[in-house]
Amino acid sequence: MSVVEARGLRKTFGTTTALDGIDLRVEEGRILGLVGPNGAGKSTALNAILGLTAFQGELRVLGRDPWTERDQLMRDVAFIADVAVLPRWIRVSQALDYLAGVHPRFDRSKAEVFLAKTDIKRTSKVRELSKGMVTQLHLALVMAIDAKLLVLDEPTLGLDILVRKQFYDSLLNEYFDRGRTIVVTTHQIDEIQEVLTDVMFINRGRIVFGCSMEDFETRYLEVMVNPQNLAAARALGPIHERHVFGRSILLFDRVDRQHLAALGEIRTPGIADLFVAVMGSEKDNLNTAGQAQGAAR
Amino acid sequence: MNPPSNGVREFPVDAQKLVSAPLTETRPMYWSVRRELWENRSVYLAPLIVTAVVLFASLINTSINVNRMRKLPAIERPSLHSALARPFDMAPAPIMFATLLVGLFYSLDALYGERRDRSILFWKSLPVSDRTVVLSKALIPLVVLPLIALALSVVTQVILLWLGTLVLVTSGMSPAALWSEVHFFQGLLIMPYGLFAHILWFAPIYCWLLLISSWARRAPVLWALLPLLAISALEKIAFGTMHFMSVLTYRMSGAMTEAFAFTGTSKSDGNVDRLSQLDPIRFLSAPGLWVGLACAAAFLAAAIRLRRNREPI
Numbered sequence: 001m002s003v004v005e006a007r008g009l010r011k012t013f014g015t016t017t018a019l020d021g022i023d024l025r026v027e028e029g030r031i032l033g034l035v036g037p038n039g040a041g042k043s044t045a046l047n048a049i050l051g052l053t054a055f056q057g058e059l060r061v062l063g064r065d066p067w068t069e070r071d072q073l074m075r076d077v078a079f080i081a082d083v084a085v086l087p088r089w090i091r092v093s094q095a096l097d098y099l100a101g102v103h104p105r106f107d108r109s110k111a112e113v114f115l116a117k118t119d120i121k122r123t124s125k126v127r128e129l130s131k132g133m134v135t136q137l138h139l140a141l142v143m144a145i146d147a148k149l150l151v152l153d154e155p156t157l158g159l160d161i162l163v164r165k166q167f168y169d170s171l172l173n174e175y176f177d178r179g180r181t182i183v184v185t186t187h188q189i190d191e192i193q194e195v196l197t198d199v200m201f202i203n204r205g206r207i208v209f210g211c212s213m214e215d216f217e218t219r220y221l222e223v224m225v226n227p228q229n230l231a232a233a234r235a236l237g238p239i240h241e242r243h244v245f246g247r248s249i250l251l252f253d254r255v256d257r258q259h260l261a262a263l264g265e266i267r268t269p270g271i272a273d274l275f276v277a278v279m280g281s282e283k284d285n286l287n288t289a290g291q292a293q294g295a296a297r
Numbered sequence: 298m299n300p301p302s303n304g305v306r307e308f309p310v311d312a313q314k315l316v317s318a319p320l321t322e323t324r325p326m327y328w329s330v331r332r333e334l335w336e337n338r339s340v341y342l343a344p345l346i347v348t349a350v351v352l353f354a355s356l357i358n359t360s361i362n363v364n365r366m367r368k369l370p371a372i373e374r375p376s377l378h379s380a381l382a383r384p385f386d387m388a389p390a391p392i393m394f395a396t397l398l399v400g401l402f403y404s405l406d407a408l409y410g411e412r413r414d415r416s417i418l419f420w421k422s423l424p425v426s427d428r429t430v431v432l433s434k435a436l437i438p439l440v441v442l443p444l445i446a447l448a449l450s451v452v453t454q455v456i457l458l459w460l461g462t463l464v465l466v467t468s469g470m471s472p473a474a475l476w477s478e479v480h481f482f483q484g485l486l487i488m489p490y491g492l493f494a495h496i497l498w499f500a501p502i503y504c505w506l507l508l509i510s511s512w513a514r515r516a517p518v519l520w521a522l523l524p525l526l527a528i529s530a531l532e533k534i535a536f537g538t539m540h541f542m543s544v545l546t547y548r549m550s551g552a553m554t555e556a557f558a559f560t561g562t563s564k565s566d567g568n569v570d571r572l573s574q575l576d577p578i579r580f581l582s583a584p585g586l587w588v589g590l591a592c593a594a595a596f597l598a599a600a601i602r603l604r605r606n607r608e609p610i
Binding site for chain 1 (some may be wrong): 324325327328329331332335336411414415416417418419421422423424425427429526604606608609
């Protein structure tokens, strides 16, 4: 059984289409990164998975319909929807009490162990904590839940790089194992490239690209081309070309490694670079489609 | 308040399944109500403050009247007995009124505040159903606040009675007069009856406010009141009638008129001090009660449905 399985997932708000028929399958033990521009439909997709919004089409999360069975589903799913959603009035000790009270899979001692490594006092209210500490607290609460699926929607937005790095380190070292699955969206995608097992691009409510990181590393190569080889490199059909300090960097899909090594320095591209390439060609496709439509009239 | 036993985890798996069935409903409810009290400390602080003020005022009354009695010859003292007993009868009213008021403000903010501060996203990440959340919030004005009001009223009366007796005895006067003036034991029946008659009668008001607080994107106070005023004005202008307004005023005052029998003189002072004035049969057979409770249930059901797809605002 897949952890998340969606077919033809659609969601419209009035006349705007937030999700335009998404097919998605996330297997156990994967860490999937969802990447997309603002308003692409990432959060809507996650909200549908978490039972926060109604949807059309088929969607099963751990075998359940999230919209009608949110409360049962949340025994096995944990999520951090955003920074700063912890109620500001709650005390750290009250948050622990409450979770221990309502959550059958919350292990208070795990949260205590994690909190002991921070400067967070048990008697503090959330409003007295710094933004980074609130994130640590939320992470401590979530990591103490023995969940099968963890959903993170921009969990580190607005935090400094040290806290962001700590966040993902703790998550990987102390929480993740093969029995768990993580779905994460973030704008700082390159920071978690090493962490992901799969990546998916979403734009205008559609999934425009998806592959495992193993495939990603074998398929895509970036070459900083020596100027004299530029024409030869372009002949190999790069999917994207950009310029840095007067040098051309070409991105190739499924082109022989040795072949490229002869043309310049090669390296695995960042997800963000591929994202720019894919989004750029998306735009071109849309433009040509529009022109074709115009010509047909 | 001790939390229910946390030992479930230690049972073997099969036993755990058996035990968790009844717990799944009551445990989240218990903790949700506690959560409400953590967040809304005014639920118990406001009635406590009012109680303190009432006690302080009563203390002044007692000291003034006992001084006056001392100066009077023994034969004229009974004229002051009713003045001495006055705070005793009056004490519960402000306490109960304060809790009714706290309940109104609480209900109007209960499902609105969690969306405004975005914490709804945290609460929804936990295995607590929307039904449990909305019902736990409804329990505050409908059960918790009335119980607080009742407890504080009884405690206040006990303190006043004890204090009055003490002052009289230490001043060398008999407390018997005070005891004959106050209706302590009758009050122990009248107060809960009156209180719960009011709560049942006002239930649709609290549930209406909860519904508005789960629906409004801003200014829930306005949304709670304006539609009612608009319908009244519309009716008055269009048909020249005031039926809707009379429904509203009946809702405000109906608990008193339906639950108690006022005859002759006692109606003029509006006080209830005799058990014979209690009229539970008429109250329970009043259609207004049942229509109101049906509305309350409908409002709550709507609020539960609404919370399902509510997002931060």
